[in-house]
Amino acid sequence: MAFITANWNPLGEAFYRKSELYEMCWNLRDGLRDCLVSAAPYGGPIALLREPHKRSPSSRPQLEIYSASGVGIASFPWKSGPVVHLGWTVSDELLCIQEDGSVLIYDLFGSFKRHFSMGQEVVQSQVLEAKVFHSPYGTGVAIVTGSSRFTLATNIDDLKLRRLPEVPGLQGKPSCWVVLNQERQTKVLLSNGPEIYILDSTSCTAVCPPGLGPQAGSIVHMSVSFRYKYLALFTDSGHLWTGPSHLQDKMSEVDTKKSTPPKQMVWCRRPKSQQPSVVLMWDRLLMVAGVCNDTIQFPTEDQCVLVGELDGVRIISSANQELLQEVPLVCQDIFKIASMAPGALLLEAHREYEKSSQKADEYLREIKEQSMLGEAVRQCVEAAGHEYNTDTQKSLMRAASFGKCFLTDFSPDLFVSTCRELRVLNAVRESSVGLPLTHTQFKQMTLQVLIDRLVYRQFYPLAIEICRYLKIPDYQGVSRVLKHWASCKVQQKDLSDEAIARTVCLKVGDSPGVSYSHIAAKAYECGRTELAIKLLDFEARSGEQVPLLLKMKRSQLALSKAVESGDTDLVYTVVTYLKNEMNRGDFFMTLRNQPVALSLYRQFCKLQEQETLKDLYNQDDDHQELGNYYVTASYREKRLENRLSLLQSAVDEYNKAKNEFSAKATEEEMRLLRFQRKLDDEKGAGLLELSLQATMEALLALGLHKQAEQLYRDFRVPDKRYWWLKLKSLAEKEEWEELEKFSKSKKSPIGYLAFVDVCMKSNNTYEAKKYVSKVTPEQRVKAHLAISDLEGAADAATERRNESEMAAVLSRCSTSDRLLIDRLNRARACAVKK
Amino acid sequence: MAHSARRDCPELPDFSLLKRLARDRLIYLLEQLPGKKDLFIEADLMSSLDRIANVSTLKQHEVDKLYKVEYRPVVSTSDQLCFLIRPRIQTVKWICDVANADKAVGRLRKYHIIFTPQKFFACEAVLEEQGIFGDVTTDEWSFYLLPLDDDVISLELPEFFRDNFLAGDQRWVRTAGSALHLLHTLYGPFSKVYGIGRFSKMAYESWREQVEEGEQRARQAEIGTVFLIDRDVDYVTPLCSQVVYEGLVDDIFRIKCGCVEFGTEVTSDKSLKVMLNSQDKVFNEIRNEHFSNVFGLLSQKARNLQTAYDKRRGMDIKQMKTFVSDELKGLKQEHRLLSLHISASESIMKKKTQQDFQELLKTEHSLLEGFEIRESICFLEEHIIRQVNMMESLRLLCLLSITENGLLPKDYRSLKAHFLQSYGAEHLLTFSNLRQLGLLVEQPAGETLTVMESRVGKLVNDKTAGKLTGAFSSLAKKSNFRALSRKLNLVPKSDEEYDLRVPRDMAYIFSGAYVPLSCKLVEQVLERDGWTGLEEVTKLLNGQEFAVTGSIGADSSTKSDAQRIVIVVFLGGCTFSEISALRFLGREKGYKFIVVTTAITNSSRLIESLLGNIA
Secondary structure, three states, rough: HHHHHHHHHEEEOEEEEEEEEEOOOOOOOOOOEEEEEOOOEEEEEEEEEEEEOOOOOOOOOHHHEEEOOOOOEEEEEEOOOOOOEEOOOOOEEEEEEOOEEEEEOOOOOEEEEEEEEEOOOHHHHHEEEEEEEEEOEEEEEEEEEEEOEEEEEHHHHHHHEOOOOOOOOOOOOOOEEEEEEOOOOOEEEEOOOOOEEEEEOOOEEEEOOOOOOOHHOEEEEEEOOOOOOEEEEEOOOOEEEEEOOOOOOOEEEOOOOOOEEEEEEEEOOOOOOOOOOEEEEEEEEEEEEEOOEEEEEEEEEOOOOHHHHHEEEEEEEEEEEEEEEEEOOHHHHHHHOOOOOOHHHHHHHHHHHHOOOOOOHHHHHHHHOOHHHHHHHHHHHHHHOOOOOHHHHHHHHHHHHHHHHOOOOOEEEEEEEHHHHHHHHHHHHOOOOOOOOHHHHHHHOHHHHHHHHOOOOOOOOHHHHHHHHHOOOOOOOOHHHHHHHHHHHOOOOOOOHHHHHHHHHHOOOOOOOOHHHHHHHHHHHHOOOHHHHHHHHHOOOOHHHHHHHHOOOHHHHHHHHHHHHHHHHHHHHHHHHHHHHOOOHHHHHHHHHHHHHHHHHHHHHHHHHHHHHHHHHHHHOOOHHHHHHHHHHHHHHHOOHHHHHHHHHHHHHHHHHHHHHHHHHHHHHHHHHEEEHHHHHHOOOOOOOOHHHHHHHHHOOOOOOHHHHHHHHHHOOOOHHHHHHHHHEEEEEEEEEEEHHHHHHOOOOOOOHHHHHHHHOOHHHHHHHHHOOOOOHHHHHHHHHHHHHHHHHHHHHHOOOOOOHHHHHHHOOOOOOHHHHHHHHHHHHHHHHH | OOOOOOOOOOOOOOOHHHHHHHHHHHHHHHHHHOOEEEEOOOOOHHHHHHHHOOHHHHHHEEEEEEOOOOOOOOOOOOOOOEEOOOOOOHHHHHHHHHHHHHHHHHOOEEOOOOOOOOOOOOHHHHHHHHHOOOOOOEEEEEOOOOOEOOEEEEEOOOHHHHHHOOOOHHHHHHHHHHHHHHHHHHHHHOEEEEOOOOHHHHHHHHHHHHHHOOOOOOOOOOOEEEEEHHHHHHHHHHHHOOOEEHHHHHHOOOOOOOOEEEEEHHHHOOEEEEEEOOHHHHHHOOOOEEEEEEEHHHHHHHHHHHHHHOOOOOHHHHHHHHHHHHHHHHHHHHHHHHEEEEEEEHHHHHHOOOOHHHHHHHHHHHHHOOOOHHHHHHHHHHHHHOOHHHHHHHHHHHHHHHOOOOHHHHHHHHHHHHHHHHHHHOOHHHHHHHHHHHHOEEEOOOHHHHHHHHHHHHOHHHHHHHHHHHHOOOOOOOOHHHHHHHHHOOOOOOOOOOOOOOOOOHHHHOOOOOOHHHHHHHHHHHOOOOOOOHHHHHHOOOOOOEEEEOOOOOOOOHHHHHHHHHEEEOOOOEEEHHHHHHHHHHHHHHOOEEEOOOOOOOOOHHOOOOOOOOO
C-alpha cells in the first residue's frame, strides 16, 4: 500500500503525483535543445524541428514526427521557409507557421496536404510569434507580426482571417500573450510592460487584474487553462497571480522567489477539482504552485517540454515522459494512509480474503454495517479507471468484483464498461501505439475519436479489434476503419493494381457502409484510374459508380452502369452528358450499344426533337423505323403535297428495308389519296383521309357506282369485300331490284345467306325469301329460320338429318307448333338411331 | 356461387392507411405554398385525386379554383399557379408555354409544379431548355398506391404498359419498386418473394436497394408473400373476352378508378356514376360470377328482398318502428342497387347474346383449344371485311398469332391487307407496334417446319411435340402458348360438361374454356413454394423467374396468417377476370390475394395503347 503513495506530494488539501508514462523510444543526440517542439494534447504526436534557424541550403533543418512514446513516424529535411511555430490540429495534422505568414499543413506521416496564408501584409512585416489554439469551432491560428498587429483565424478548415485592432504603444512583439476563448468569442490577452490589454475583433481594452498591485511589476509570462477558464500571470518580481480568465476575481498570489521568467508555464487541474494549480518550468526546476500559497518543487536534469492536458501535465524530456496530475479524490480516499473510506476497507477485505484470513469478514462486516458496500464497489471501480499501473487496476477491480458478490441488486454496467475501457486504454497506452490517454481524457474524447486517431496512425488491426471488442455497430465501427484502410491501401505505389484490388475486396468484402465507389474515387485522386475501375467493379450499387466513371471520362462504362442500375434518371444524366461531350456520330454509336438508353433517348426525341429521331434511325440504317417515322410525320402534315412526298420517302425506306408489303401498302395509300383528292375536287365528296373501304362506301352512298367499281378494280379489292359492301349499300338504300340484279351478276363469293340477312335487317321478308333457295344446304336451315319459316327449316333439317340443326329449329318452336315439334322429334329419333 | 370459403382465410390488412398518408402528404405540399392559389390537375389524375381528397379539403388549404390541364392558355387571375401533374414532357412543355406567355406580357406569377408520383430528370431538362427552370419550384407527391377496393390497389399508371413493353422506356420500373417498398414498410416485412419477367426482376431489385438503404424496423408482418409478374408473360388472358360480371361491366361500360358511369340505356333517365366495390352488397355478390349465373342470383336476391319487406306485415307498432329505423334504409339502398344491376345486366344481355358475340366466343375458344384454325381465320377475314369492330378484329388477330406462334406469311399478309383496306393505311404503324411486342407476328419464311410441327404436334403425342417446340424455342419472342397450355393443362378437355354454377377451377371465368396462365402460375408457385418442378414452363416463358425467401430482413417463420396473405403485382396491368380468378383461388386454397397493378386493363385498353396513330 505504501508504495502507491510514495510519489504523492501534498499541496494544500490535494496531493500531486508524477508518474512515468514511457521511457522514450527515440534517440535524440542533442536532447531537446535548440528545437522547436510541439506535442498535441490527448496523448498526441510530437513534432520536432531541429535548429529551425539554420538557413544554409547545404544543411537544412530536419523535421521529425514521433508518437507520444517517441516512436518515429516521419522525418524529412525542411526545405521551405523559416518556421516560427509548430502546432497540431484536432485531427492530428501538423501546422507549420512560417515567417512569411504561410501555414503549411502536413499529415501525421509527413506528407504535405495543403497550405494557406495568414494574409498578404504578413509577407512584408513577418510573423514574430504564433500560437495554435483549439476551440469548439476547430483549430485556430493566431499571429503577431513585425508591425505589432495580431491576426486570427478561428477555424483553419473554414478560413476567415480577422485582423485585430492596433494596440496603443506596442512596438515589436508584446512581452507575452495568450489566446482566450470567452463567450463564444476569440480574444487575445497581451501585456506590454506593466499594461495588460484585451484585444477583440473591434476594440483594444486595457484591463487590470484585481489584486495585482503596481508593486508586482510587469507581466512577463502568462498562461491560460485547458478550457480557458483560468489565467495565470507571472511578473518580473517573481509573483504568480492566478484567477479566472474573465479577470473579475483573484484566486491567489504566490511569491515564487524566482527572478527569471519561467520557460514554460502550464495549468494543471482536473475537471471538478477546486484546487487548480500551475506548473512552472525553469532550467532544472519544476514548480507546482497552487492557490494555497504552497509549492512543490521537482528538480529536473534534462531540458523538458510541458504539455497541458485536460487533467494534468505531461512532461516530456529526451529520456522519458511523465504525467503530473492531482491525485483523483477517489484514489486519495482509497490509498491515503489509514483511510477508513468504504473503498479502502473493501480493498483491504479482499486482500485478507486472498490470504484466506477471516479478517476479510470483519472488514466486510464493517462496510455492510454502514451499508456502504455499493459505494465501496463504486469507489474501487472508479479508482481503477484512474490508475495507470495495470497491477493496481487489477487489484482494485478484483476487490470490486469481490464486493459485488455480496450485493443483490447492484447494476453490473459500470463494472463491465470500466473493465472494457481499461482493456482498450491499456492497449493504446502500449509503447508501440503510444497514446497515453487517461480515463478522464478518454471519456472526454469519446471512443469514436479514439478510433479515428488509431486510424490516422494506421493501426487498423487494433482499431478493428477494439470495435469488435466493444461491439460497436459495424456501420460506425469496423466498416469505418476498413474504409480508411482501403483508402490508404490504394495509395501504396509499390503494389500492382491487381494485387490491391484483390486485397481490398478480400478485406472489405461486403461490409455495410463501405462504399467501393468512395475507395475508387480515392484511387483516382492518386492517379490510378485502372485501379479505380477495378474497384468500381465491386460496387454493388451501379448507380454509385456512375459519377466517378464520368469524372474519369469512362463514359461508355458509365452509361452501361447507369443502365444496370435501373435508374432511368441516371441513364438520362449520362446521356445528356454524352450528348454534350461527344460528336454526334460517336454519340449515336454509343447509344446504339445501349438499347435501354437508346429507347429512353428516343422517347425524349419523339416529344422534343423529331429531327434527331430521324438521324438516329439513319445512323442505324433502320429503314423500317424510318419508314414508320415518315408515315407518322405524314399524318402531321396538313398539305397533301407534303404528305405525299413524306409517304414517298416512306416507300423508299420500306423498299430499302425489303418490306415489300409496307411499301406496297403505302404506295396504295398514296394512290388512294390522289384519287380521293381528284374526286373531292370534282364532286366535293369529302373523301380525304377515309380508308379504302370507307371511300367505296361513301362512293356507293353517293351513287357513284362507276368510281367505286374503278377502285374495286384498281386496288384489287377482294370480291368478298366488294360484294359485302355493295350488298350492304343496296340494302340500306332499299334498292331491291338492283340487289336482285346484283345477286344474279355472278355466283356470290359470300354465299346467299348474307343476302337473306340484309333483307331481314330491313324487315323485308318478301325480298329475303327470294334468296333462301340459293343458300347452300349447310346454311339453309339458318336461312329458313332467319325468315322465321319454321316449316322450311324443319324440312331442310330433316333432309340433312342433322341433329343439332333440328334442335335449333325445335328451340325456336313455340307450343302452338305441336305438329311440327312431333315431326321433328320423330326425325330426330330416327337420326339418332342411325 | 356457393361461397364455401375456407374458414381459415386470414383477414385482409387495412389499406385505407395508404389514402390517409397520401392525403396528409398532399396537404403538406399545398401548405408549402401559402396563400390563395389556382390548382391545375392533369386530366387522368382527377379521379384518383377524388378518392384521396375532395374539393372541400383542397379549398380548406387555400386552393381557389380548380382546373383540368387542357393544353390551352390559362385564364386564371391568380398570382400563384400550382400544377399537379404526371411527370410527362408534354405537360411540362405546356407549363413552360404558360410561363413564357406570362413573361411576354410582363406578368409576374409563382409557378409550382407537384409531380406525382415522382419527378424525372427529363422533365427538369425540358424546364431548363425552355428557360424557365428558375421561375418554377417543383415538388414530388409520392402518391404511389390507390386502393380501389379491399383487395385491389392500383398505381394508376396505364402508360406503364406502352412505355415499358413497347418503347423500352424503363423509367416506371423504379416507381413500381418504390410502391413495393412502401407496402413493405407499412405491411411487411415480406418473407417470400417470387416473380417472373424482366421488369419484375428489375422492380424487385430496385425495391431491395431501397430496403437496404433505409432503416429497418422489426415488426409483425401483415403480408408475407409477394408474387410479381410482367404482363408480357401472359398476353392471352387479357386478350380474351371477359364473361364474369365485373369484367363484362368493364368491357362494356369501362370502369374508371373503381367507378362506372352507366348511360341512359341502363338508368332510363340520366346517366349515373356508381362506385363499384365491396361496399355495394349486391355487386359484391355477383362481381365474380360467370354472367350466365348473374340473373339467377339477382332474382334470388330480389326474392330475399321481398321477404325482408314482407316481414313488416303482421308487425305491431313497436316492431314497425324498429324496422323502419334499422332495416328499411338498408333495404331501400339494396333495392336501388339491385334494380341498377338488373338493368345493367339486361343491357349487357342485349349486347352479348347477339349472334355475332356467340360466334366470336366460339372462335375464341377454338383458338384457345387449337382446333378449326382455318375456320377461325375465315371468320376473322369476314369480320374484318365486314368492319364489324376494329378492336375486336385486332384482338382476335393477336390471339390467333399468340396461340399459333405467329401467322403463316400468306395469312398474315392477306389479313393485314384486308385490315388496312377496311381501316386505313395508318394502321401500318399499329401492326409495326404489335409485331414489336410479339403480339401479332408472321412466321418467318424459313420456319415452315414450325407449321409442320404444329400440325404434326396435333397428330403425334404430346411428348414429341414438346421436343420439337423445345428445339425451336431458341428463336426469340415466341409465345409457345400451345406447349404451355399442355404443360399446365390450361385448356380443360372440351367434351366434359362444365357447370358454371359450381366452378371447379379458375377456368370458370372463361366459361370453362381456359385457365388464365397468369393465375395458374401464381397457383403453381405457391403450391410448390418456388419454381422447382416448373423448369420447363419457365423455359417456355423465356426464363427470368426468381424466388427469394426470407432475405428481406424477415424470418419466414412469422405467423402463418401473414404467409397466406399474398400480394400479386401485375406490371403492365391486370384484368378484372384475373382478379376474380385469384379471389376464387384464394377461397379454394385458403389464401387472401391482394392485387397490386400498374392499372386495370382489358383487351381494348391493351390494344388501344398500341395503336399506331398515337405518337
